[in-house]
Amino acid sequence: MLKVYPFFLEAAWLTVLLSILTALLGLTCGALGAAARLSRFALLRFLGAAYVSVIRGTPALIQLFILYFGGPQIGIQLDAFEAGVIGLGVNAGAYMTETIRGAIISIDKGQREASRTLGLSQWQMMYKVVLPQSARLMVRPLGVNINALIKATALLAAISVVELTYTAQRYIGSTYKPFEMFLLAGVLYMIIIYVTGRGIAWLDRKVQIT
Amino acid sequence: MTDQTNFVEIRHAQKSFGTLEVLKDISLSVERGQIVGIIGSSGSGKSTLLRAINDLDPLTGGEVWLDGVQVNQALSHRQYEKHINQMRQQVGMVFQHFNLFPHMTARENVTMAPKMLKGLSQAEADKLAEEQLDKVGMLERIDYYPSQLSGGQKQRVAIARALAMKPKLMLFDEATSALDPELVEEVNHVMRKLAEEHMTMIIVTHEMDFAASVCDRVLFMDQGVVVEEGPPSLLFTNPTQTRTREFLRKHLEGAK
Numbered sequence: 001m002l003k004v005y006p007f008f009l010e011a012a013w014l015t016v017l018l019s020i021l022t023a024l025l026g027l028t029c030g031a032l033g034a035a036a037r038l039s040r041f042a043l044l045r046f047l048g049a050a051y052v053s054v055i056r057g058t059p060a061l062i063q064l065f066i067l068y069f070g071g072p073q074i075g076i077q078l079d080a081f082e083a084g085v086i087g088l089g090v091n092a093g094a095y096m097t098e099t100i101r102g103a104i105i106s107i108d109k110g111q112r113e114a115s116r117t118l119g120l121s122q123w124q125m126m127y128k129v130v131l132p133q134s135a136r137l138m139v140r141p142l143g144v145n146i147n148a149l150i151k152a153t154a155l156l157a158a159i160s161v162v163e164l165t166y167t168a169q170r171y172i173g174s175t176y177k178p179f180e181m182f183l184l185a186g187v188l189y190m191i192i193i194y195v196t197g198r199g200i201a202w203l204d205r206k207v208q209i210t
Numbered sequence: 211m212t213d214q215t216n217f218v219e220i221r222h223a224q225k226s227f228g229t230l231e232v233l234k235d236i237s238l239s240v241e242r243g244q245i246v247g248i249i250g251s252s253g254s255g256k257s258t259l260l261r262a263i264n265d266l267d268p269l270t271g272g273e274v275w276l277d278g279v280q281v282n283q284a285l286s287h288r289q290y291e292k293h294i295n296q297m298r299q300q301v302g303m304v305f306q307h308f309n310l311f312p313h314m315t316a317r318e319n320v321t322m323a324p325k326m327l328k329g330l331s332q333a334e335a336d337k338l339a340e341e342q343l344d345k346v347g348m349l350e351r352i353d354y355y356p357s358q359l360s361g362g363q364k365q366r367v368a369i370a371r372a373l374a375m376k377p378k379l380m381l382f383d384e385a386t387s388a389l390d391p392e393l394v395e396e397v398n399h400v401m402r403k404l405a406e407e408h409m410t411m412i413i414v415t416h417e418m419d420f421a422a423s424v425c426d427r428v429l430f431m432d433q434g435v436v437v438e439e440g441p442p443s444l445l446f447t448n449p450t451q452t453r454t455r456e457f458l459r460k461h462l463e464g465a466k
Contacts, residue, residue: 040287113266114309114368118323118375119299121291128322132313 004171004181011167012188018081018163019150019192022088026149027142029093034100048097055094061155063087068159084156092149099141103134136207143200150193164188217242217277217410218263218379224271225258225434232258233269234434243408247415247425247442251457254431256414260381263412264301265294276300277378299327302372306384308364310356316343316367317352320374327375342370346400362393369400380404382413386420418461422446430454 036048055063067076068083078086107130115125157166168185172178216239225233232255240246248256261267263274265282274281281297283290311319320342321335330338343349346366356364365385372380382401386394398420404411405424415421421428422442429439430449438451449455 108309110305110307110309111311114303114305114311114371117264117266117298117301117303118371119295119327120323121295124326128326129311133311136313 011164015163018153021085025089026092030096033097052094060091080159080161084161095145103137139204219275222272245411245425247413247421247428250431255434256431260414300378302377302380304382304385306387308368315353320371342374346370361389362396365397380411
């Protein structure tokens with residue numbers, strides 16, 4: 001039993017790394033998606049809405065399978081790690097699009113009016129007035145998105161990324177102890193989630209208006 | 211550049227929301243230094259008219275001119291943005307609900323736009339903030355956040371914020387309507403001071419006494435038209451139109 005710990009720890013680090021990369025890609029996609037959904041161009045608004053509804057309307061596992069197994073058929077060659085980060089990142093981005101958009105549109109209309117009345121441009125208003133206020137509203141819901149995304153990395157076991165869940169499955173074969181193996185993986189997930197949650201809560205306190 | 215002589219000129223202003231016509235062919239001119247009050251019941255179109263002056267609520271027909279330049283020009287998006295930001299820098303606006311920026315102190319509220327749009331240095335901006343906040347009696351709260359201020363104090367900071375852009379014209383959209391009665395006077399006091407300095411002002415208000423004492427001219431609006439206008443001494447004491455009399459009578463009853 002003791003022999004497996006180093007492998008689990010290594011896998012846990014990979015899960016952390018996957019989570020970080022996926023979150024970064026997700027935030028990028030989310031910011032772009034929200035910008036598209038709020039654009040004054042109808043085409044961009046449509047593309048943003050289509051992105052969100054396609055991704056949220058299909059299982060993440062199917063999206064990963066299409067990318068990893070189906071990709072080579074249309075000339076997209078990715079290894080399991082790359083496919084995992086890109087697939088999950090793009091997936092998380094759709095949820096984050098809605099989170100970011102929601103935080104932006106919830107800023108009182110009077111704030112925009114006051115900014116524009118002073119002579120600020122659309123961009124100056126976003127940068128100085130709207131985003132600093134909506135950023136405060138985003139932290140917690142984005143934390144929820146990140147929480148979901150960390151757990152979604154378990155799906156990558158299905159495309160043979162050697163992360164926590166895959167590692168647990170692998171050592172069941174040699175140890176015949178599925179209860180202990182999955183329990184150990186679960187505990188490690190929980191530690192990662194707990195630490196992340198504390199980080200989000202800290203950030204949330206940090207950005208609140210005094 | 212044009213034949214027009216008036217400082218603010220509204221020509222045949224028309225505004226519809228779908229089939230609802232809220233402004234019906236309104237023309238109005240305001241001279242430099244004049245103070246014009248607009249009264250009327252809610253839904254009469256008075257706020258819409260005020261908000262058309264800086265194109266916050268664009269008209270569906272007619273023209274708005276400020277100091278010889280048409281405000282609501284039909285331009286490409288890019289050109290319009292440039293033009294309207296230029297125009298709006300010359301027009302201060304004060305809102306019923308203050309709309310102060312909650313993440314900025316009074317000082318930052320006042321200096322943000324001048325720093326951004328006029329390239330003021332921090333020292334110049336600080337001087338400006340002190341000047342403007344002193345003028346509205348808020349100097350000792352210069353580093354307070356809006357959440358730490360009362361309604362009247364917020365509104366005074368909002369006026370300072372508008373004045374910091376050195377506007378040619380000030381628009382007041384029911385500036386005291388959201389205030390507790392005991393806080394109204396401190397805001398009215400600031401507006402009277404501006405009147406004494408001959409700032410051109412257009413004031414949408416529910417306060418007849420204030421309009422009577424400050425305005426050179428008062429317009430009574432109802433259902434999207436200007437029913438009657440004149441100096442307050444005439445309009446309030448001897449209105450010629452039935453609708454004006456009705457409105458004033460109801461208002462007096464309400465005040466009792």
